[in-house]
Each structure stands twice: as C-alpha cells, then as structure tokens.
Amino acid sequence: MEYVWAEEGNLKFLIPATDPALPFPPGSAPVFFNPRMELARDATVLIAKALPVSRYLDAMGATGVRGLRIAKECGVPVAINDRDPEAVSLVLRNRDVLGLPVEVTSSDANALLSERTFETVDIDPFGSPAPFLDSAIRGCGRFLFVTATDTAPLCGAHRNAGIRRYFASAMNNEYHAETGLRILLGFVAREAARYDRGVEPLFCFSREHYCRLHVRLLRGAASADRSCRAMGYVLQCPSCIYRTHAAGVLPPQGECPYCGKPLVPIGPLWTGPLQDRDVLVRVSELVPGSGYRLSARLQKLVDACLGELDIPFHYDYHRVARYFRVSPPPIERVIDSLRGCGYAASRAHFSGTAIKTDAPLSALRDALAGDRRD
Secondary structure (H helix, E strand, C coil): CCCCEEEECCCEEEEEECCCCCHHHHHHCCCCCCCHHHHHHHHHHHHHCCCCCCCEEEECCCHHHHHHHHHHHCCCCCEEHHHHHHHHHHHHHHHHHCCCCEEEECHHHHHHHHCEEEEEEECCCCCCCCHHHHHHHHEEEEEEEEECCCCCHHHHCCHHHHHHHHHHEECCCHHHHHHHHHHHHHHHHHHHHEEEEEEEEEEEEEEECEEEEEEEECCCCCHHHHHHHHHEEEECCCCCCCEEEECCCCCCEEECCCCCECEEEEEEEEECECCCCCHHHHHHHCCCCCCCCCCCHHHHHHHHHCCCCCCCCCCCCCHHHHHCCCCCCHHHHHHHHHHCCCCCEEEEECCCCCCCCCCHHHHHHHCCCCCHHH
16 A cells, blocks of 8 residues: 555644545545545544543544544544554554554444443444444443535435435425434434433534534433424425424424415424534634634634524525525625514525524515615
C-alpha cells in the first residue's frame, strides 16, 4: 500500500494514495478516507471537548483519523476499531508515528459492542448506520455519535429502502434534508427506547451527502417515554405547499385547509429540538481558537443551528415565492417582516434559502410580497 501525508485539525497522518483521475478518488484506496468529511470531524472533536467525553470508541476507524484526533486534541482514552486488517495496520502505524496511547482492536463492530461498553461510541459506516445501532446503544454508556451517508433512503429518493432500513416513509421534496435527519434521529430514539433509554440531541445537522448526530443517551423508562413523546409526523399536502406536524406513534389523518386534499404523512420522525443550545454555545466558544482550516464554515454552521426554531420542517422561500408568483425580497427582510407581525421566524442550516416559521401561509405570502405593497 502506498501512503501519502495528510493534515487535518492539529494532526498530520498517513492515508492511502488515491487515483485522482477517478470520479470518486477515495473509493480507489484499500482503506477509505474522505476529505469531504473534515468539517464533520472538526465538529465532533469540538463537541467532545465541550462535553467533555471520555473512553471514546471510533467503532469503524478506517485510517483512524477521527479517533486519533480525539486522542490528541482532547487528551482522553480512545479505542479505534476496524475489522479490515489493512485498516488496522494503518491505524497502528499512525498511532506509533504520532506516539499516542490509543487502543487498537480488530473486530466486527457489532461483536465488539456486544462484549464491551464505552462511555462514547462513534458509528461512522460507509452507508447506513441502521445495522449497527442496536449494538451501539447497548455498548454506549453516555454519548452516541452517528453518521449516515445513505441520504437517498432517508430523504425519500429511494423510499422503499428508507422503509426497510428505518421503518419510516420519507418524501423527496425541497425540505428532505431536514426530514432525513429527523427520520434518522427518530430511528435512534426508537431503538434506544427498547432498552428503556431516552435520547437527548446535542448537535445534529445535515450537510451535503450526510447526516450527523451527536446525542446523549439517558437511562430509565421515564427518559424513554419523553423521547417517545417527541416522535411524530410532518403532514404534507400533495398538491400545494401547505405542511404541518403532529405528535404520535401513528400517523393522523387530515385534509389540506387550502385545497382539501388528504395530507401525506412523512415519518415517523423526531419532532423535538435538534440541538442543546448550552452545549452549542460551548462549541461556538471553542471554534475561534481551534485553528482549523474550515473554522469559518464550522462557525457558520454552529451559529445557524443556534438560531434555528424548534419546528420540524422548513420552507424554501424561493419555492414559496414561485408558488405565490411574487418576486421575493432578501430573506432577512422576509424574516423581519414575519417577526414584525408577531410570528416566530428564523433561518435554518439546511440551505441558504430555508426559513422556519410558525406563520400561516397567508402571512408568509404577505411577507414575500412586501415589496409589491410598498
């Protein structure tokens, strides 16, 4: 295996050489490393510092970069696992080059997590985390971190696959990034509830080709019951842009108040908050001094998540403007107009044109048409 040096965060480490001529160079290497996940790894290191975590397991280490960064930048006990002998060899080499006291294991992640418990478990598979979540919850003492890159099933592009993997029905619409994230979080909550454990989201976001969860697991039936009460559905009109949400295990029936069509349920999914604002404030305070290459992007993401309303869907204000056939003013002016009318409104991290609001569509239409009335 040919190696090259890479640098990320405060770490310099070895990765396999890739073929830059291919459409997806990381796929050409015997051990997977995706540089596009750097921001997600930055976020994990800083939330690990902010909590702080201990006894951290990188359950699917590959090159080991995430676990090695936690060990170096957070100074906590770390174990890195991978069942691929070539990956284990590379992790050992990186560990020895860096001189870090990291435990390296070679096991199937489900088997390892059925035998041992770690305070913090990080699941970052290639594709869906669904096959690993049961064992991850059983082997997790306090904090569970999860990545999903199978956004097509989560977001409704491959609806049947989403039903098989997550027991939830998605819809491929303009706010699918949020419903995909909430379906994933809801699936984790339901898996945890089977063991009388509740879920407390700390820093959960959707970006590019992946969803990333950082959650605290709480013990006891009361905690599990609270999580179950956060489950519900987004109800979308199939003919217009109307949507609403409802709590409950079973999807409610309803009609669109604008066109009378039966509402389509999306879910079950998590309808509660996606963030712990106290934790995010601590993360935000760590970003400026991190020295990370992507610190400006990370700060923007954290700030957006801090400002989001706890409403389980959003509107793409350009699409709403097209629907009402108006030329929209700048997004901040729309938000200010909604707030001036007494409604809650905010931007959302899912896209640059996302608006969250509790305003009815008529008020949103008026805010978008504001320039016409002036």
